Amino acid sequence: AQKVTQAQTEISVVEKEDVTLDCVYETRDTTYYLFWYKQPPSGELVFLIRRNSFDEQNEISGRYSWNFQKSTSSFNFTITASQVVDSAVYFCALSVDSGGSNYKLTFGKGTLLTVNP
Amino acid sequence: EPEVTQTPSHQVTQMGQEVILRCVPISNHLYFYWYRQILGQKVEFLVSFYNNEISEKSEIFDDQFSVERPDGSNFTLKIRSTKLEDSAMYFCASGGDEETQYFGPGTRLLVL
Secondary structure: OOEEEOOOOEEEEEOOOOEEEOOEEEOOOOOEEEEEEEEOOOOOOEEEEEEEOOOOOOOEEOOEEEEEEHHHOEEEEEEOOOOHHHOEEEEEEEEEOOOOOOOOOEEOOOEEEEEEO | OOOOEEEOOEEEEOOOOOEEEEEEOOOOOOEEEEEEEOOOOOEEEEEEEEOOEEEEEOOOOOOOEEEEOOOOOOEEEEEOOOOHHHOEEEEEEEEOOOOOOEEOOOEEEEEO
């Protein structure tokens, strides 16, 4: 079974601060995929980033960057120079390649990020 | 940019009534999913659908739930006899490749 833990329930920062959201995952599968989704107050789930288990290269995309470390089963997400519009609940999620036709997502409980002006 | 759409955005129903939640996935996607999110809680998997059949269903997805892809474009979730605890946001998602799922805006269901 898969498990995703987001230990930070809420984070509050001031605009322009950098903020890192933590995610720890558990799976016995060797091929898996990690995601971050954003849920703004309007309620929709917005896909942000995906990382494959066989690619540990960390990247930066605009103000977003992520740090994937298989050794610690962590997939942390950083927003640089945060803005008020970044205020949302952020979910880390995991899916595994079990060879079938199903890649269901297992979500963490989410981290509520509040960016204050 | 193509997106997943869901109707209705909100639904209020009486306990015991049947509801049908509708989704139009992104047109060339092959993998379809329903998830739910009880208020303030995490998003939970309900069911996955591929090649016109259910791939996997969770423990939540009991005999009261069913899914259908009636016309090759719509993807529906039916709850046969709603219970109070079915009140939640229901998200449809679709995927073109196996890994990335794109979510619709959700249907907020309230069972009274």
